[in-house]
Amino acid sequence: MDYYILANPHAGHGHGQQVTDKLTAYLTQEQITYHLFNTQQPLDEYQLMTDILAQKSAEDRIVIIGGDGTISLAVNTLPADQAFSYIPAGSGNDFARGLDVSLQQTIETFDNIHKATPQTIYVLKYESEDLSGIATNNFGIGLDAAIVAAANQSVTKGVLNTLKLGQLAYLFSALKIILFKKPFQVTVNGTTFDKTFLFTLTKHPFFGGGVPLAPDANLMDADIHLVEVDRFNLLGIFALIPKVLKAKHLSNKHVNHLVDQSFELKISSDQPVQIDGEVHQLQAHQTLRVTTEKRTILK
Numbered sequence: 001m002d003y004y005i006l007a008n009p010h011a012g013h014g015h016g017q018q019v020t021d022k023l024t025a026y027l028t029q030e031q032i033t034y035h036l037f038n039t040q041q042p043l044d045e046y047q048l049m050t051d052i053l054a055q056k057s058a059e060d061r062i063v064i065i066g067g068d069g070t071i072s073l074a075v076n077t078l079p080a081d082q083a084f085s086y087i088p089a090g091s092g093n094d095f096a097r098g099l100d101v102s103l104q105q106t107i108e109t110f111d112n113i114h115k116a117t118p119q120t121i122y123v124l125k126y127e128s129e130d131l132s133g134i135a136t137n138n139f140g141i142g143l144d145a146a147i148v149a150a151a152n153q154s155v156t157k158g159v160l161n162t163l164k165l166g167q168l169a170y171l172f173s174a175l176k177i178i179l180f181k182k183p184f185q186v187t188v189n190g191t192t193f194d195k196t197f198l199f200t201l202t203k204h205p206f207f208g209g210g211v212p213l214a215p216d217a218n219l220m221d222a223d224i225h226l227v228e229v230d231r232f233n234l235l236g237i238f239a240l241i242p243k244v245l246k247a248k249h250l251s252n253k254h255v256n257h258l259v260d261q262s263f264e265l266k267i268s269s270d271q272p273v274q275i276d277g278e279v280h281q282l283q284a285h286q287t288l289r290v291t292t293e294k295r296t297i298l299k
């Protein structure tokens with residue numbers, strides 16, 4: 001049994017390289033055969049996973065090293081019947097948190113993988129006229145998508161990054177969006193929300209690098225958690241932020257939490273959506289269906 005490693009050395013500002021070096025040194029020491037596929041540029045994950053699938057035999061194993069972007073791209077290329085393992089090396093690592101995999105102990109994580117038996121997890125599967133795929137983390141419409149989009153586009157981000165203050169770009173963008181983003185209407189599984197501000201579907205608790213948005217969500221079951229927040233007064237919205245960080249927000253009357261195994265929804269105006277941190281656009285009045293797909297993991 002060989003290991004096929006798909007690694008993003010740039011994940012976590014170079015942490016991917018460190019994790020890969022540590023793991024490969026250990027595999028060499030333990031005389032475990034591996035084949036390393038390092039991404040050279042964004043989106044290489046697709047081609048490398050295709051190459052791995054063409055070369056590996058049925059008993060060989062796949063290990064993915066990287067952050068949430070890497071695991072999302074890799075799983076989108078991996079057929080549902082192929083098992084995989086994951087060693088986190090990103091900045092946010094929400095999928096690893098959801099899986100309850102250590103964020104630091106590379107070798108311990110590998111040792112667990114090496115002796116693991118296959119387990120089923122459920123990831124999000126989404127489909128509309130223009131968008132389809134798998135989300136390993138979350139599918140967000142509105143606020144979170146607008147924040148990610150604005151932070152990626154903002155001129156300030158470039159300046160702040162050169163000053164090594166990149167995270168501030170997110171803070172400024174988030175503040176601007178919270179102040180000015182208009183609400184939108186969503187009809188989901190027969191219920192209409194008229195003043196939606198945040199609308200996120202998730203299979204595990206975390207978003208935004210460890211924020212417990214849906215504390216009871218679990219990758220091991222088929223339930224999808226929807227967290228919807230209405231646009232209400234600004235003071236109330238700011239007061240809600242520390243509650244979200246402490247996972248105490250779901251009892252707020254402006255927060256709606258629905259759990260179901262599939263969601264069908266339409267929005268009333270075009271909105272940005274973020275799917276595992278990548279920004280897309282969802283057109284008004286298109287039907288979006290979100291269900292789950294079973295995947296096999298060794299962890």
Ligand SMILES: Nc1ncnc2c1ncn2[C@@H]1O[C@H](COP(=O)(O)OP(=O)(O)OP(=O)(O)O)[C@@H](O)[C@H]1O
Pocket residue numbers: 008009010011012013039040041042043044045066067068069070071073089090091092093094277
């Ligand atoms: N060699 C590379 N150089 C630059 N970008 C790369 C390279 N390899 C992969 N990428 C891109 O990096 C992105 C994924 O980064 P990833 O999300 O895994 O790390 P992160 O952003 O540090 O972690 P997290 O998402 O957990 O915060 C993907 O869009 C991927 O295509």
